[in-house]
Amino acid sequence: MELKEKSKYIITSVRVLMTVGIILTALLIVQLTTIELSFLQPRSGEKPAKQIKEPTEEEKRLRRIQYSVKEVLPDGTIHRLYQPGRTLYSQSENSAKQEVYDTNDNLLWQGITKDRPYKYLSWTASAGGDSFNARSMKQIQMITPELSRTLEIPVRSQNETIQIWRYAPNGEFFTGYRAGGEKIGYAGATGFEDSKSAVRPFGQFGSFFAWCPKESFSPTLLWQTKRRIYQINFEKRKVELLFESPDADITDIFVYTWDSIIGGEPPPGYRPLLYCRTKDRTEDRQHHLVMRGMTRSLTVKTPEEWNDRMNSQIRFTAFEQSVFLYREWVESPALPNYLGNPRHADQLWREYRAAPKKRRLDIYKVDDRGNIELISQFGWTDPGEDLTDPAAGWLSVREKVRRCVNQFSPPFYDFLAYLLAKYIWSPDLYRSIGEVAREIIMALEQTRPGFRVWNWILGAMMVGFAAWHGWPRRTSRAAFIFWLTFVGLFNLAGLLTYLALNHTPIIKCSTCGKRRGLAQPRCVQCGADLPAPKPGKLDLIFDTQLKPTT
Amino acid sequence: MKFLMLLRKELRESLPLILLAVIALLIIGGIALRLEARSVRSAWSYSSLSPGTTANPYWFCQFSSLSIAGSWLFVISIALGLALGVLHFWIPHFTRTWPFLLHRCVGKMTILAAKLTAAAIGCILPLGVVWLALYWYACRSNAFGIPVPARVFIDGLILIALGLVVYLGTALAGLSRVRWYTTKIFGLAFAALVLFITTVQFQCGLLRACVIMVVSIMILLSQVVDTFLKREY
Numbered sequence: 001m002e003l004k005e006k007s008k009y010i011i012t013s014v015r016v017l018m019t020v021g022i023i024l025t026a027l028l029i030v031q032l033t034t035i036e037l038s039f040l041q042p043r044s045g046e047k048p049a050k051q052i053k054e055p056t057e058e059e060k061r062l063r064r065i066q067y068s069v070k071e072v073l074p075d076g077t078i079h080r081l082y083q084p085g086r087t088l089y090s091q092s093e094n095s096a097k098q099e100v101y102d103t104n105d106n107l108l109w110q111g112i113t114k115d116r117p118y119k120y121l122s123w124t125a126s127a128g129g130d131s132f133n134a135r136s137m138k139q140i141q142m143i144t145p146e147l148s149r150t151l152e153i154p155v156r157s158q159n160e161t162i163q164i165w166r167y168a169p170n171g172e173f174f175t176g177y178r179a180g181g182e183k184i185g186y187a188g189a190t191g192f193e194d195s196k197s198a199v200r201p202f203g204q205f206g207s208f209f210a211w212c213p214k215e216s217f218s219p220t221l222l223w224q225t226k227r228r229i230y231q232i233n234f235e236k237r238k239v240e241l242l243f244e245s246p247d248a249d250i251t252d253i254f255v256y257t258w259d260s261i262i263g264g265e266p267p268p269g270y271r272p273l274l275y276c277r278t279k280d281r282t283e284d285r286q287h288h289l290v291m292r293g294m295t296r297s298l299t300v301k302t303p304e305e306w307n308d309r310m311n312s313q314i315r316f317t318a319f320e321q322s323v324f325l326y327r328e329w330v331e332s333p334a335l336p337n338y339l340g341n342p343r344h345a346d347q348l349w350r351e352y353r354a355a356p357k358k359r360r361l362d363i364y365k366v367d368d369r370g371n372i373e374l375i376s377q378f379g380w381t382d383p384g385e386d387l388t389d390p391a392a393g394w395l396s397v398r399e400k401v402r403r404c405v406n407q408f409s410p411p412f413y414d415f416l417a418y419l420l421a422k423y424i425w426s427p428d429l430y431r432s433i434g435e436v437a438r439e440i441i442m443a444l445e446q447t448r449p450g451f452r453v454w455n456w457i458l459g460a461m462m463v464g465f466a467a468w469h470g471w472p473r474r475t476s477r478a479a480f481i482f483w484l485t486f487v488g489l490f491n492l493a494g495l496l497t498y499l500a501l502n503h504t505p506i507i508k509c510s511t512c513g514k515r516r517g518l519a520q521p522r523c524v525q526c527g528a529d530l531p532a533p534k535p536g537k538l539d540l541i542f543d544t545q546l547k548p549t550t
Numbered sequence: 551m552k553f554l555m556l557l558r559k560e561l562r563e564s565l566p567l568i569l570l571a572v573i574a575l576l577i578i579g580g581i582a583l584r585l586e587a588r589s590v591r592s593a594w595s596y597s598s599l600s601p602g603t604t605a606n607p608y609w610f611c612q613f614s615s616l617s618i619a620g621s622w623l624f625v626i627s628i629a630l631g632l633a634l635g636v637l638h639f640w641i642p643h644f645t646r647t648w649p650f651l652l653h654r655c656v657g658k659m660t661i662l663a664a665k666l667t668a669a670a671i672g673c674i675l676p677l678g679v680v681w682l683a684l685y686w687y688a689c690r691s692n693a694f695g696i697p698v699p700a701r702v703f704i705d706g707l708i709l710i711a712l713g714l715v716v717y718l719g720t721a722l723a724g725l726s727r728v729r730w731y732t733t734k735i736f737g738l739a740f741a742a743l744v745l746f747i748t749t750v751q752f753q754c755g756l757l758r759a760c761v762i763m764v765v766s767i768m769i770l771l772s773q774v775v776d777t778f779l780k781r782e783y
Contacts, residue, residue, distance in 0.1 A: 011776045014769050022739050132607030143759050144749050145624040146617040147705040151610050152696075156599065164696050177696040210605040219605045500733045 020490060020497045024410075027493050031405045031447050038401035061105060065380045068101070071120035072326065074319055076363050076375035078103050079118065103378045122267065123315035123326055124254035124275045133207040138435070141169060153210075155234050156217040165234050172201035172225075176234075189230070192237040203228055206250060222274075224253055229276065229290075243290050243297050248280035256317060258292075271318040289366075291318055300325065301370045316366070325364040325372055330357050331379070354384040406447050407455045408492040413448035420444070455491070462495040463488045469499070472506050473517035474524060552656045553664055560668035564634055571630040572676045578626075579619035579684045586615040587693035614702045615694040619684055623677065623706055627713035628745070631673055635720025638665045643724065648783040662778050665721075666771075673713045681706045701756070708759050712748065715763065716741045718770035725777045740770065 068082035100109040140149040155163035165174040174187040188199035203225035210219040218235040229243040274290040287300040312329030364372040449455035466487040474480040487494040511528035719741025744766040
């Protein structure tokens with residue numbers, strides 16, 4: 001095939017891809033906008049009020065348990081703290097009324113929260129909104145109209161910045177400058193160096209958070225990489241390796257009173273504690289503790305079945321001479337397996353939410369070797385969500401609109417979603433893939449037709465229309481079949497693309513009287529040529545067989 | 551020879567727009583840099599740090615001193631691409647001067663190549679030189695504290711190249727003979743999509759941005775060449 005022929009096909013393919021890409025993007029915007037607008041509930045004064053029946057004593061008791069905060073005394077005793085009229089997710093206020101129950105639902109105390117006589121254990125917490133992770137690092141390196149940003153850690157004295165240490169993401173080390181611009185050194189895994197060749201990279205960035213120690217205006221960093229945790233003090237030019245995991249990647253870190261980070265001054269009796277979780281290639285999770293003054297970390301030996309429980313919460317604290325482990329988890333029912341059933345995943349998720357759940361809270365003591373010993377436990381049943389609630393009704397309206405709108409999506413979205421089901425429904429895999437892939441998968445999941453008959457019916461109608469439109473205009477059988485297949489695969493976007501690139505004028509054939517396109521020299525019905533124009537009086541080019549008129 | 555003459559002609563016609571863009575960037579970028587130099591940005595950026603408190607990590611994410619100049623570079627680059635595209639491909643259609651250009655003793659491809667080369671030179675070279683000058687000033691002067699990282703300069707080059715993408719999109723829209731409410735504006739829509747992907751969405755790092763730009767330029771260029779050669783004037 002000549003180069004010209006090849007380039008013709010390449011250019012045509014590129015044109016088709018470009019057109020369908022733009023139309024698919026426009027369709028996605030329209031679909032997502034329609035779905036989200038349906039979430040706006042119109043105000044209606046005529047809506048009948050929901051009849052609220054008075055709860056029974058048992059229901060009141062279950063609600064009290066469901067909405068109470070579970071706290072633990074230093075001896076391992078579990079108490080339930082309940083604020084009448086509040087739900088689980090509301091913040092408790094010191095001036096609010098509070099009731100304290102034991103695990104047998106006996107009322108132990110009631111009064112104003114600030115007068116409560118019990119002192120409960122405080123636990124490690126994630127740095128949460130105060131942490132800066134790998135995703136944040138990518139975000140600041142985005143090319144925006146205001147260009148990309150850099151991470152710069154200052155060394156300050158009172159109100160003046162005397163040094164700035166800038167992080168180089170490619171080299172994974174810091175470069176130091178004096179305030180006037182002069183380079184002063186580098187900071188890496190082995191510490192502070194004078195030359196670039198001597199510095200060693202910290203490793204693939206994971207997260208960091210920062211605080212200013214007492215009597216210092218310069219921040220100290222807790223810097224987490226894929227396998228290590230460092231503490232970096234730029235003012236004192238010190239890099240301290242706190243933890244290293246040789247075989248598994250660090251997934252999360254939690255701290256409690258680590259050098260006054262959280263909660264200000266550490267309460268008496270507590271030891272600064274760093275808790276980090278790791279996960280290796282076999283998905284085996286481990287829990288490691290680092291305490292101030294310890295020469296090496298403590299690996300807590302947890303049962304293997306804990307790895308299978310996705311919806312459990314584990315926290316630690318080091319109080320006086322003991323280390324406590326807090327584990328709250330759902331005993332039953334187990335999370336449904338969405339991976340093998342993507343079509344009914346929505347239904348499975350609704351059923352799971354509506355089902356009552358048996359929850360457990362276990363408190364363990366951890367010894368010096370990392371062995372755990374159960375010291376107290378508490379179990380209760382959370383009633384399932386009421387999906388007939390009007391608030392849940394909003395979701396069903398949105399769901400109906402989504403189903404309607406998605407019938408115009410390409411049917412192959414469903415096949416793609418089926419292939420990518422393991423990423424959609426597995427949180428760990430979802431977090432591990434790149435940002436682009438995650439966005440595409442989210443859009444796919446929101447707009448796929450869901451293997452519904454209406455999508456196929458609409459697709460067939462569009463293919464029929466494309467066949468009726470394309471039959472008189474066809475230039476070759478292959479092109480005709482290609483476009484029909486294309487419309488079938490891409491549904492509305494395919495039909496619009498076909499019309500955009502193939503809507504050409506048609507005329508009536510002078511021989512057979514049927515419709516025909518102008519791209520072919522011969523009529524596709526009867527094979528007749530295009531009619532030649534009749535020569536007019538002023539035409540300069542004459543047919544030699546005609547006699548000129550005198 | 552004919553190509554060079556046509557190139558000179560196109561550059562001569564594009565010169566006012568290019569000069570306008572260069573002067574605008576020089577003045578606005580220069581003013582923005584002077585304002586950055588006088589501001590106490592670095593001081594108040596860290597003013598929330600006090601002993602014994604946690605620090606919000608985002609306080610340490612700093613824009614460079616060229617960030618304001620960079621945003622103007624983005625606007626000017628796109629405006630220049632749009633203006634050159636209109637000048638080269640829309641105005642000849644409105645003024646019906648295509649036949650005067652096409653019926654010379656040069657091939658259509660030569661004419662198109664001259665226009666595209668003039669646009670590439672006009673979009674990239676002058677703005678690139680001004681951007682280099684601004685970057686050099688930001689690095690050399692002691693008024694900005696620490697020098698600007700090299701990555702910022704490359705970001706600016708990417709923003710300049712986006713102007714070329716907009717030019718090609720405008721050219722494709724101008725050459726298209728279909729109705730405006732069908733696919734005429736698809737060239738511009740595609741350029742807008744590329745702008746959106748590169749600068750707003752998908753956390754485009756440097757390598758990804760370069761790949762997207764190269765691919766989009768090749769797509770638009772192929773469409774422009776094909777449309778120009780097949781179109782009736």
